Amino acid sequence: MYVTYQTNFTEFGDAHPVDLEAPPHQDAKLRTVRAGQILFTEGDPARLIFRVGSGVLRLSRVTENGRRQVVAFGYPGDVLGFPLDGLYCADCDTLTSATLSVLPALALEHPLVYPQTTAFLVDRMAREISSMQDHFMMLGRKSAQEKVAAFILALMARAGRSGVSGCAVDLPMNRTDIADFLGITTETVSRMLTSLRSAGLIKLTTPQEVRVLDVPGLSRVAHGGD
Amino acid sequence: MYVTYQTNFTEFGDAHPVDLEAPPHQDAKLRTVRAGQILFTEGDPARLIFRVGSGVLRLSRVTENGRRQVVAFGYPGDVLGFPLDGLYCADCDTLTSATLSVLPALALEHPLVYPQTTAFLVDRMAREISSMQDHFMMLGRKSAQEKVAAFILALMARAGRSGVSGCAVDLPMNRTDIADFLGITTETVSRMLTSLRSAGLIKLTTPQEVRVLDVPGLSRVAHGGD
DNA sequence: CGCTCTATTGAACCGCATCAACGAACGTGG
Protein backbone atom coordinates (compact mmCIF):
# COMPACT_ATOMS: atom_id res chain seq x y z
CA MET A 1 0.00 0.00 0.00
CA TYR A 2 1.40 3.31 -1.00
CA VAL A 3 -0.34 6.52 -0.29
CA THR A 4 -0.80 7.62 -3.81
CA TYR A 5 -1.18 11.07 -5.12
CA GLN A 6 -4.39 11.66 -7.03
CA THR A 7 -5.80 14.62 -8.87
CA ASN A 8 -9.07 14.55 -7.01
CA PHE A 9 -10.78 12.36 -4.55
CA THR A 10 -13.18 10.55 -6.82
CA GLU A 11 -10.22 8.95 -8.53
CA PHE A 12 -8.87 7.59 -5.30
CA GLY A 13 -10.63 4.29 -5.23
CA ASP A 14 -10.52 3.61 -8.93
CA ALA A 15 -7.02 4.51 -9.92
CA HIS A 16 -5.47 1.28 -8.79
CA PRO A 17 -8.32 -1.21 -8.71
CA VAL A 18 -7.49 -4.09 -6.43
CA ASP A 19 -8.99 -7.45 -7.03
CA LEU A 20 -9.99 -8.77 -3.67
CA GLU A 21 -10.94 -12.04 -5.30
CA ALA A 22 -8.18 -14.51 -5.84
CA PRO A 23 -6.73 -14.44 -9.34
CA PRO A 24 -6.18 -17.71 -11.15
CA HIS A 25 -3.20 -19.28 -9.44
CA GLN A 26 -2.80 -22.93 -9.87
CA ASP A 27 0.58 -22.40 -8.22
CA ALA A 28 -0.63 -20.60 -5.08
CA LYS A 29 -0.74 -22.04 -1.58
CA LEU A 30 -2.57 -20.52 1.39
CA ARG A 31 -1.03 -19.60 4.72
CA THR A 32 -2.28 -18.01 7.93
CA VAL A 33 -0.02 -16.04 10.28
CA ARG A 34 -0.46 -14.31 13.65
CA ALA A 35 0.25 -10.65 14.32
CA GLY A 36 3.87 -9.67 14.84
CA GLN A 37 5.34 -12.50 12.82
CA ILE A 38 8.35 -11.93 10.59
CA LEU A 39 7.74 -13.17 7.05
CA PHE A 40 11.17 -12.44 5.69
CA THR A 41 14.24 -10.32 6.28
CA GLU A 42 16.44 -8.36 3.92
CA GLY A 43 19.04 -10.64 2.42
CA ASP A 44 17.10 -13.88 2.90
CA PRO A 45 16.90 -16.13 -0.15
CA ALA A 46 13.59 -15.27 -1.78
CA ARG A 47 11.74 -18.43 -2.66
CA LEU A 48 8.24 -17.14 -1.93
CA ILE A 49 6.19 -14.14 -2.95
CA PHE A 50 3.26 -13.20 -0.74
CA ARG A 51 -0.12 -11.93 -1.73
CA VAL A 52 -2.17 -10.50 1.13
CA GLY A 53 -5.65 -12.00 1.44
CA SER A 54 -6.57 -10.37 4.75
CA GLY A 55 -4.72 -8.44 7.46
CA VAL A 56 -2.01 -5.82 7.20
CA LEU A 57 1.72 -6.28 6.61
CA ARG A 58 4.65 -3.94 7.04
CA LEU A 59 7.55 -3.70 4.61
CA SER A 60 10.57 -1.75 5.87
CA ARG A 61 14.25 -1.10 5.48
CA VAL A 62 16.83 -0.17 8.06
CA THR A 63 20.22 1.47 7.60
CA GLU A 64 23.35 0.65 9.54
CA ASN A 65 23.01 3.87 11.50
CA GLY A 66 19.57 2.91 12.70
CA ARG A 67 17.39 5.03 10.49
CA ARG A 68 14.31 3.20 9.33
CA GLN A 69 12.03 3.72 6.38
CA VAL A 70 8.71 1.92 6.17
CA VAL A 71 8.56 1.17 2.46
CA ALA A 72 4.93 0.09 2.31
CA PHE A 73 2.00 -1.32 4.20
CA GLY A 74 0.59 -4.48 2.66
CA TYR A 75 -3.21 -4.49 2.45
CA PRO A 76 -5.49 -7.16 0.95
CA GLY A 77 -4.66 -7.52 -2.72
CA ASP A 78 -1.08 -6.27 -2.33
CA VAL A 79 1.87 -8.42 -3.30
CA LEU A 80 5.11 -8.30 -1.33
CA GLY A 81 8.45 -10.02 -1.52
CA PHE A 82 9.72 -9.33 -5.01
CA PRO A 83 13.27 -10.61 -5.05
CA LEU A 84 16.42 -8.99 -6.36
CA ASP A 85 19.00 -11.49 -7.58
CA GLY A 86 17.17 -14.14 -5.62
CA LEU A 87 17.20 -12.24 -2.32
CA TYR A 88 14.58 -10.22 -0.48
CA CYS A 89 15.49 -6.56 -0.40
CA ALA A 90 13.43 -5.49 2.64
CA ASP A 91 12.04 -6.76 5.93
CA CYS A 92 8.42 -7.85 6.14
CA ASP A 93 6.27 -8.62 9.16
CA THR A 94 2.61 -8.70 10.09
CA LEU A 95 0.85 -5.89 11.94
CA THR A 96 -2.30 -7.99 12.38
CA SER A 97 -3.10 -11.63 11.91
CA ALA A 98 -3.23 -12.30 8.21
CA THR A 99 -3.99 -14.81 5.50
CA LEU A 100 -1.62 -14.99 2.58
CA SER A 101 -1.38 -16.62 -0.81
CA VAL A 102 2.12 -17.89 -1.31
CA LEU A 103 3.51 -17.90 -4.84
CA PRO A 104 6.76 -19.39 -6.09
CA ALA A 105 9.36 -16.72 -6.79
CA LEU A 106 10.61 -18.96 -9.57
CA ALA A 107 7.65 -17.80 -11.64
CA LEU A 108 9.56 -14.57 -12.25
CA GLU A 109 12.55 -16.36 -13.71
CA HIS A 110 10.67 -18.96 -15.74
CA PRO A 111 7.81 -17.32 -17.60
CA LEU A 112 7.37 -20.41 -19.76
CA VAL A 113 6.76 -22.66 -16.79
CA TYR A 114 4.38 -20.35 -14.93
CA PRO A 115 2.92 -18.12 -17.65
CA GLN A 116 -0.23 -17.13 -15.75
CA THR A 117 1.54 -16.45 -12.49
CA THR A 118 4.27 -14.56 -14.29
CA ALA A 119 1.76 -12.36 -16.08
CA PHE A 120 -0.02 -11.71 -12.81
CA LEU A 121 3.20 -10.82 -11.00
CA VAL A 122 4.35 -8.61 -13.85
CA ASP A 123 1.12 -6.67 -13.59
CA ARG A 124 1.61 -6.33 -9.83
CA MET A 125 5.18 -5.17 -10.23
CA ALA A 126 4.05 -2.51 -12.69
CA ARG A 127 1.45 -1.32 -10.19
CA GLU A 128 4.07 -1.37 -7.50
CA ILE A 129 6.36 0.81 -9.58
CA SER A 130 3.61 3.27 -10.36
CA SER A 131 2.52 3.43 -6.74
CA MET A 132 6.07 3.97 -5.59
CA GLN A 133 6.42 6.84 -8.04
CA ASP A 134 3.33 8.36 -6.47
CA HIS A 135 4.86 7.88 -3.06
CA PHE A 136 7.93 9.82 -4.19
CA MET A 137 5.64 12.83 -4.53
CA MET A 138 4.51 12.24 -1.00
CA LEU A 139 7.97 12.01 0.49
CA GLY A 140 9.61 14.70 -1.56
CA ARG A 141 7.02 17.33 -2.24
CA LYS A 142 4.39 17.36 0.50
CA SER A 143 4.22 19.10 3.87
CA ALA A 144 3.64 17.10 7.04
CA GLN A 145 0.00 18.17 7.09
CA GLU A 146 -0.53 17.06 3.50
CA LYS A 147 1.23 13.76 4.13
CA VAL A 148 -0.94 12.81 7.08
CA ALA A 149 -4.15 13.89 5.32
CA ALA A 150 -3.22 11.92 2.20
CA PHE A 151 -2.27 8.93 4.31
CA ILE A 152 -5.66 8.79 6.01
CA LEU A 153 -7.45 9.18 2.70
CA ALA A 154 -5.42 6.37 1.17
CA LEU A 155 -6.17 4.07 4.09
CA MET A 156 -9.82 5.01 3.80
CA ALA A 157 -9.88 4.13 0.11
CA ARG A 158 -8.22 0.80 0.82
CA ALA A 159 -9.80 -0.28 4.07
CA GLY A 160 -12.37 2.28 5.17
CA ARG A 161 -15.70 1.20 6.64
CA SER A 162 -18.43 3.70 5.88
CA GLY A 163 -20.88 4.35 8.70
CA VAL A 164 -23.36 6.89 10.00
CA SER A 165 -20.83 9.35 11.42
CA GLY A 166 -18.25 9.42 8.67
CA CYS A 167 -15.99 6.69 7.35
CA ALA A 168 -14.09 4.66 9.96
CA VAL A 169 -10.43 3.90 9.31
CA ASP A 170 -8.37 1.51 11.42
CA LEU A 171 -4.74 2.31 12.08
CA PRO A 172 -3.19 -1.09 12.76
CA MET A 173 0.26 0.50 12.66
CA ASN A 174 1.57 2.72 15.45
CA ARG A 175 2.65 6.34 15.16
CA THR A 176 6.27 5.40 14.63
CA ASP A 177 5.31 3.26 11.65
CA ILE A 178 3.30 6.10 10.16
CA ALA A 179 6.15 8.52 10.80
CA ASP A 180 8.72 6.22 9.22
CA PHE A 181 6.43 5.74 6.24
CA LEU A 182 5.84 9.45 5.70
CA GLY A 183 9.36 10.61 6.48
CA ILE A 184 8.43 12.68 9.53
CA THR A 185 8.53 12.18 13.31
CA THR A 186 5.95 10.59 15.60
CA GLU A 187 5.39 13.91 17.34
CA THR A 188 4.59 15.57 14.04
CA VAL A 189 2.17 12.78 13.14
CA SER A 190 0.38 13.41 16.43
CA ARG A 191 0.33 17.15 15.93
CA MET A 192 -1.03 16.90 12.40
CA LEU A 193 -3.75 14.50 13.54
CA THR A 194 -4.88 16.86 16.29
CA SER A 195 -4.68 19.72 13.83
CA LEU A 196 -6.95 17.87 11.40
CA ARG A 197 -9.26 17.09 14.32
CA SER A 198 -9.36 20.75 15.38
CA ALA A 199 -10.28 21.65 11.82
CA GLY A 200 -13.25 19.28 12.07
CA LEU A 201 -12.02 17.07 9.24
CA ILE A 202 -11.50 13.92 11.28
CA LYS A 203 -12.35 12.45 14.67
CA LEU A 204 -10.06 10.24 16.71
CA THR A 205 -12.45 7.76 18.31
CA THR A 206 -9.42 5.96 19.73
CA PRO A 207 -5.74 6.47 18.89
CA GLN A 208 -6.15 3.46 16.59
CA GLU A 209 -9.34 4.52 14.83
CA VAL A 210 -9.92 7.63 12.77
CA ARG A 211 -13.29 8.75 11.52
CA VAL A 212 -13.18 10.88 8.40
CA LEU A 213 -15.88 13.52 8.77
CA ASP A 214 -15.17 15.74 5.76
CA VAL A 215 -13.76 13.86 2.79
CA PRO A 216 -13.59 16.79 0.36
CA GLY A 217 -12.04 18.98 3.04
CA LEU A 218 -9.45 16.38 3.93
CA SER A 219 -8.78 15.84 0.25
CA ARG A 220 -8.23 19.55 -0.20
CA VAL A 221 -5.66 19.57 2.60
CA ALA A 222 -3.96 16.48 1.18
CA HIS A 223 -3.49 18.10 -2.20
CA GLY A 224 -2.20 21.38 -0.89
CA GLY A 225 -5.41 23.34 -1.24
CA ASP A 226 -4.78 26.78 0.25
CA MET B 1 18.98 5.72 -12.02
CA TYR B 2 18.14 6.05 -8.40
CA VAL B 3 20.60 7.28 -5.89
CA THR B 4 20.75 4.20 -3.78
CA TYR B 5 21.68 3.92 -0.19
CA GLN B 6 24.70 1.72 0.42
CA THR B 7 26.50 0.60 3.52
CA ASN B 8 29.88 1.70 2.24
CA PHE B 9 31.31 3.02 -0.90
CA THR B 10 32.96 -0.11 -2.24
CA GLU B 11 29.52 -1.61 -2.71
CA PHE B 12 28.35 1.28 -4.79
CA GLY B 13 29.34 0.04 -8.17
CA ASP B 14 28.59 -3.60 -7.58
CA ALA B 15 25.29 -3.57 -5.79
CA HIS B 16 23.25 -3.20 -8.93
CA PRO B 17 25.48 -4.45 -11.70
CA VAL B 18 24.43 -2.99 -14.97
CA ASP B 19 25.12 -4.78 -18.20
CA LEU B 20 26.33 -2.17 -20.61
CA GLU B 21 26.33 -4.77 -23.34
CA ALA B 22 23.06 -5.37 -25.09
CA PRO B 23 21.16 -8.35 -23.70
CA PRO B 24 19.74 -10.90 -26.10
CA HIS B 25 16.75 -9.20 -27.64
CA GLN B 26 15.54 -10.56 -30.86
CA ASP B 27 12.61 -8.21 -30.31
CA ALA B 28 14.60 -5.00 -29.81
CA LYS B 29 14.93 -2.16 -32.29
CA LEU B 30 17.44 0.67 -32.11
CA ARG B 31 16.62 4.36 -32.06
CA THR B 32 18.60 7.57 -31.78
CA VAL B 33 17.18 10.79 -30.34
CA ARG B 34 18.43 14.32 -29.84
CA ALA B 35 18.60 16.15 -26.53
CA GLY B 36 15.37 17.64 -25.24
CA GLN B 37 13.08 15.22 -27.02
CA ILE B 38 9.96 13.92 -25.31
CA LEU B 39 9.80 10.14 -25.45
CA PHE B 40 6.42 9.75 -23.82
CA THR B 41 3.98 11.55 -21.55
CA GLU B 42 1.92 10.34 -18.63
CA GLY B 43 -1.30 8.80 -19.90
CA ASP B 44 0.00 7.94 -23.37
CA PRO B 45 -0.72 4.40 -24.55
CA ALA B 46 2.42 2.46 -23.73
CA ARG B 47 3.45 0.38 -26.70
CA LEU B 48 7.21 0.71 -26.24
CA ILE B 49 9.65 0.20 -23.41
CA PHE B 50 13.00 1.94 -23.68
CA ARG B 51 16.38 0.68 -22.67
CA VAL B 52 19.07 3.34 -22.56
CA GLY B 53 22.17 2.53 -24.59
CA SER B 54 23.87 5.90 -24.26
CA GLY B 55 22.88 9.34 -23.04
CA VAL B 56 20.77 10.41 -20.08
CA LEU B 57 16.97 10.48 -19.76
CA ARG B 58 14.68 12.14 -17.26
CA LEU B 59 11.56 10.51 -15.83
CA SER B 60 9.23 12.86 -13.96
CA ARG B 61 5.75 13.45 -12.68
CA VAL B 62 3.82 16.65 -12.23
CA THR B 63 0.83 17.41 -10.05
CA GLU B 64 -2.07 19.67 -10.97
CA ASN B 65 -0.76 22.35 -8.62
CA GLY B 66 2.55 22.45 -10.43
CA ARG B 67 4.74 20.55 -8.05
CA ARG B 68 7.14 18.28 -9.87
CA GLN B 69 9.03 15.21 -8.76
CA VAL B 70 11.82 13.81 -10.89
CA VAL B 71 11.27 10.10 -10.43
CA ALA B 72 14.52 8.91 -11.95
CA PHE B 73 17.36 9.68 -14.31
CA GLY B 74 17.85 7.06 -16.99
CA TYR B 75 21.49 6.11 -17.52
CA PRO B 76 22.94 3.48 -19.88
CA GLY B 77 21.53 0.11 -18.92
CA ASP B 78 18.38 1.54 -17.34
CA VAL B 79 14.95 0.61 -18.60
CA LEU B 80 12.12 3.16 -18.62
CA GLY B 81 8.52 3.15 -19.67
CA PHE B 82 6.91 0.34 -17.71
CA PRO B 83 3.21 0.67 -18.38
CA LEU B 84 0.30 0.53 -15.97
CA ASP B 85 -2.88 -0.80 -17.51
CA GLY B 86 -1.37 -0.10 -20.90
CA LEU B 87 -0.52 3.54 -20.17
CA TYR B 88 2.68 5.30 -19.27
CA CYS B 89 2.56 6.61 -15.72
CA ALA B 90 5.22 9.34 -15.99
CA ASP B 91 6.78 11.78 -18.43
CA CYS B 92 10.09 10.94 -20.07
CA ASP B 93 12.46 13.11 -22.08
CA THR B 94 16.12 13.21 -23.01
CA LEU B 95 18.68 15.40 -21.22
CA THR B 96 21.32 14.58 -23.81
CA SER B 97 21.28 12.94 -27.20
CA ALA B 98 20.75 9.25 -26.66
CA THR B 99 20.59 5.84 -28.27
CA LEU B 100 17.83 3.54 -27.14
CA SER B 101 16.77 -0.05 -27.56
CA VAL B 102 13.05 -0.16 -28.07
CA LEU B 103 11.20 -3.19 -26.75
CA PRO B 104 7.56 -4.14 -27.25
CA ALA B 105 5.49 -3.50 -24.13
CA LEU B 106 3.42 -6.49 -25.17
CA ALA B 107 6.22 -8.68 -23.86
CA LEU B 108 4.95 -7.96 -20.36
CA GLU B 109 1.49 -9.24 -21.11
CA HIS B 110 2.46 -12.24 -23.20
CA PRO B 111 5.31 -14.10 -21.53
CA LEU B 112 4.79 -17.09 -23.82
CA VAL B 113 5.36 -15.04 -26.95
CA TYR B 114 8.41 -13.13 -25.74
CA PRO B 115 9.89 -15.35 -22.99
CA GLN B 116 13.42 -13.92 -23.11
CA THR B 117 12.32 -10.33 -23.24
CA THR B 118 9.77 -10.93 -20.50
CA ALA B 119 12.39 -12.49 -18.23
CA PHE B 120 14.72 -9.59 -18.93
CA LEU B 121 12.06 -7.00 -18.18
CA VAL B 122 10.97 -8.79 -15.02
CA ASP B 123 14.53 -8.66 -13.78
CA ARG B 124 14.67 -4.95 -14.59
CA MET B 125 11.41 -4.28 -12.84
CA ALA B 126 12.67 -6.04 -9.73
CA ARG B 127 15.81 -3.90 -9.78
CA GLU B 128 13.65 -0.85 -10.30
CA ILE B 129 11.56 -1.70 -7.25
CA SER B 130 14.62 -2.30 -5.11
CA SER B 131 16.25 0.92 -6.28
CA MET B 132 13.09 2.86 -5.60
CA GLN B 133 12.96 1.48 -2.08
CA ASP B 134 16.50 2.74 -1.62
CA HIS B 135 15.44 6.10 -2.92
CA PHE B 136 12.69 6.23 -0.30
CA MET B 137 15.46 6.30 2.29
CA MET B 138 16.96 9.20 0.44
CA LEU B 139 13.80 11.24 0.27
CA GLY B 140 12.47 10.43 3.69
CA ARG B 141 15.42 10.04 5.96
CA LYS B 142 18.36 12.06 4.72
CA SER B 143 19.41 15.67 5.23
CA ALA B 144 20.00 17.94 2.26
CA GLN B 145 23.76 17.58 2.69
CA GLU B 146 23.52 13.79 2.71
CA LYS B 147 21.22 13.79 -0.31
CA VAL B 148 23.55 15.84 -2.46
CA ALA B 149 26.62 13.86 -1.39
CA ALA B 150 24.86 10.55 -2.09
CA PHE B 151 23.64 11.88 -5.42
CA ILE B 152 27.13 12.75 -6.61
CA LEU B 153 28.47 9.39 -5.46
CA ALA B 154 25.70 7.57 -7.29
CA LEU B 155 26.36 9.51 -10.50
CA MET B 156 30.05 8.77 -10.08
CA ALA B 157 29.41 5.05 -9.73
CA ARG B 158 27.21 5.09 -12.81
CA ALA B 159 28.99 7.52 -15.10
CA GLY B 160 32.17 8.76 -13.45
CA ARG B 161 35.38 9.19 -15.44
CA SER B 162 38.43 8.66 -13.28
CA GLY B 163 41.32 11.02 -13.98
CA VAL B 164 44.42 12.46 -12.39
CA SER B 165 42.70 14.99 -10.12
CA GLY B 166 39.82 12.92 -8.79
CA CYS B 167 36.89 11.37 -10.59
CA ALA B 168 35.00 13.59 -13.01
CA VAL B 169 31.21 13.49 -12.96
CA ASP B 170 29.02 15.19 -15.54
CA LEU B 171 25.76 16.76 -14.45
CA PRO B 172 23.64 16.72 -17.61
CA MET B 173 20.62 17.77 -15.55
CA ASN B 174 20.23 21.28 -14.18
CA ARG B 175 19.89 22.28 -10.52
CA THR B 176 16.11 22.24 -10.69
CA ASP B 177 16.17 18.64 -11.88
CA ILE B 178 18.50 17.65 -9.07
CA ALA B 179 16.33 19.51 -6.57
CA ASP B 180 13.15 17.88 -7.81
CA PHE B 181 14.83 14.51 -7.68
CA LEU B 182 16.09 14.93 -4.12
CA GLY B 183 13.02 16.69 -2.77
CA ILE B 184 14.78 19.98 -1.94
CA THR B 185 15.12 23.39 -3.63
CA THR B 186 17.63 24.56 -6.22
CA GLU B 187 19.09 27.04 -3.76
CA THR B 188 19.74 24.27 -1.27
CA VAL B 189 21.39 22.13 -3.96
CA SER B 190 23.70 25.05 -4.70
CA ARG B 191 24.46 25.66 -1.05
CA MET B 192 25.21 22.00 -0.36
CA LEU B 193 27.52 21.82 -3.39
CA THR B 194 29.50 24.85 -2.24
CA SER B 195 29.55 23.43 1.26
CA LEU B 196 31.02 20.16 -0.04
CA ARG B 197 33.50 22.21 -2.06
CA SER B 198 34.50 24.24 1.00
CA ALA B 199 35.07 20.97 2.85
CA GLY B 200 37.49 19.93 0.10
CA LEU B 201 35.46 16.89 -0.86
CA ILE B 202 34.59 18.00 -4.38
CA LYS B 203 35.57 20.57 -6.96
CA LEU B 204 33.20 22.32 -9.33
CA THR B 205 35.21 22.63 -12.53
CA THR B 206 32.10 24.03 -14.22
CA PRO B 207 28.54 24.13 -12.93
CA GLN B 208 27.99 21.03 -15.07
CA GLU B 209 31.02 19.04 -13.97
CA VAL B 210 31.97 17.90 -10.50
CA ARG B 211 35.27 16.37 -9.57
CA VAL B 212 35.18 14.09 -6.57
CA LEU B 213 38.38 14.66 -4.61
CA ASP B 214 37.74 12.63 -1.48
CA VAL B 215 35.56 9.59 -2.07
CA PRO B 216 35.67 8.17 1.47
CA GLY B 217 34.98 11.61 2.90
CA LEU B 218 32.08 12.23 0.58
CA SER B 219 30.78 8.75 1.35
CA ARG B 220 30.96 9.50 5.06
CA VAL B 221 28.88 12.64 4.57
CA ALA B 222 26.39 10.76 2.39
CA HIS B 223 25.77 8.16 5.07
CA GLY B 224 25.40 10.57 7.92
CA GLY B 225 28.87 10.21 9.32
CA ASP B 226 29.23 12.79 12.10
C1' DC C 1 25.34 44.77 -26.81
C1' DG C 2 21.26 43.51 -24.41
C1' DC C 3 18.25 39.64 -23.36
C1' DT C 4 17.35 35.34 -21.10
C1' DC C 5 18.30 31.43 -18.50
C1' DT C 6 20.95 29.25 -14.91
C1' DA C 7 23.69 29.16 -10.82
C1' DT C 8 25.16 31.27 -6.70
C1' DT C 9 24.86 33.90 -2.48
C1' DG C 10 22.55 36.58 1.19
C1' DA C 11 18.84 37.59 4.69
C1' DA C 12 14.70 36.49 7.05
C1' DC C 13 11.22 33.42 8.13
C1' DC C 14 8.98 29.14 9.39
C1' DG C 15 8.04 24.26 9.45
C1' DC C 16 9.54 20.51 11.54
C1' DA C 17 12.87 18.11 14.60
C1' DT C 18 14.47 17.79 19.05
C1' DC C 19 14.19 17.49 23.88
C1' DA C 20 11.24 17.05 27.61
C1' DA C 21 7.14 16.33 30.38
C1' DC C 22 2.82 14.23 31.02
C1' DG C 23 -1.22 11.15 30.81
C1' DA C 24 -3.54 6.88 29.37
C1' DA C 25 -3.59 1.99 28.68
C1' DC C 26 -1.81 -2.31 29.83
C1' DG C 27 0.49 -5.93 32.10
C1' DT C 28 2.89 -7.97 36.09
C1' DG C 29 3.64 -9.14 40.65
C1' DG C 30 2.87 -8.31 45.49
Place this chain on the structure above:
DNA sequence: CCACGTTCGTTGATGCGGTTCAATAGAGCG
Protein backbone atom coordinates in the same frame (compact mmCIF):
# COMPACT_ATOMS: atom_id res chain seq x y z
C1' DC D 1 -7.29 -5.36 44.58
C1' DC D 2 -3.81 -1.85 44.09
C1' DA D 3 1.23 -0.38 43.37
C1' DC D 4 4.35 -0.41 39.86
C1' DG D 5 6.84 -0.27 35.50
C1' DT D 6 6.46 -0.06 30.59
C1' DT D 7 4.87 1.35 26.31
C1' DC D 8 2.47 4.56 23.48
C1' DG D 9 0.34 8.86 22.26
C1' DT D 10 -0.08 13.70 23.09
C1' DT D 11 1.42 18.35 24.12
C1' DG D 12 4.76 22.10 25.11
C1' DA D 13 9.20 24.87 24.47
C1' DT D 14 13.14 25.71 21.84
C1' DG D 15 16.40 25.57 18.09
C1' DC D 16 17.89 24.53 13.57
C1' DG D 17 17.68 23.20 8.68
C1' DG D 18 15.80 24.35 4.68
C1' DT D 19 12.50 27.34 2.32
C1' DT D 20 11.35 31.72 0.58
C1' DC D 21 12.30 36.07 -1.29
C1' DA D 22 15.64 38.88 -3.32
C1' DA D 23 19.89 40.35 -5.52
C1' DT D 24 23.90 39.35 -8.32
C1' DA D 25 26.93 37.11 -11.48
C1' DG D 26 27.97 34.24 -15.41
C1' DA D 27 26.94 31.80 -19.87
C1' DG D 28 24.66 31.38 -24.19
C1' DC D 29 22.54 33.68 -28.03
C1' DG D 30 20.01 36.72 -31.18
